[in-house]
Amino acid sequence: MSLNDAQLRVWSWRLRMALPVNGSVAVRNRGLHIDLLREELDETTAALSAGDVVGVADGLADLIVVALGVAADCGIDLSPVFDEVMKSNATKTPGNLRPDGKLGKGDAFVRPDLETVLAKQGWKR
Ligand SMILES: [Mg+2]
DSSP: OOHHHHHHHHHHHHHHTTOOOOSSOOOOOHHHHHHHHHHHHHHHHHHHHHTOHHHHHHHHHHHHHHHHHHHHHTTOOHHHHHHHHHHHHTTSOTTOBOTTSOBOOOTTOOOOOHHHHHHTTTOOO
16 A cells, blocks of 8 residues: 555545545644644554554554644645655665664765645645
């Protein structure tokens, strides 16, 4: 399943639930979105800490649903944003790991141009 497929499923679900799916890009309902993201992140980190695989899977799926819901409410088509981020990630240097295990950016790293992607969706600074 592509991100766009997942996004369409969340949009469709939100419409059935009478939740907003906006056509213009703007930050909306920030307090609610912060609370929902924090709740699901807390559940996921608790499951990780406990070594609870089912809880981790549940938390990650809920985080995706909430993230796509925030994007829908804020009018962001996240699929091209994701594509741009992954295009940027492809410029990272394989094996360039930081001490904490995260992949570092490296000399060839190209930042994602999200302003251009969002401008194509009607966003204006
Ligand atoms: Mg949950």
